[in-house]
Amino acid sequence: MKVAELRGKSAAELNKLLVELHREHLNLRVQRATGQLAQPARFRSLRRDVARIKTILNEQASQASA
DSSP states (O other): OOHHHHHTSOHHHHHHHHHHHHHHHHHHHHHHHHTOOSOTTHHHHHHHHHHHHHHHHHHHHHHHHO
16 A cells, blocks of 8 residues: 555545454454465555554644644
């Protein structure tokens, strides 16, 4: 996910996307536990996407309060 794409979204859209990413992370963990994981590198990219979204949400919150 590109940062420019995320910055164009509202806080509600980002929160919705964050929930979807957490759900996908759960599914990947289940796949890993059952031995069916096809893309182990997806964990890393998913974790970084979550961090990007949280960073942008925090930036938006700090700009709104300032």
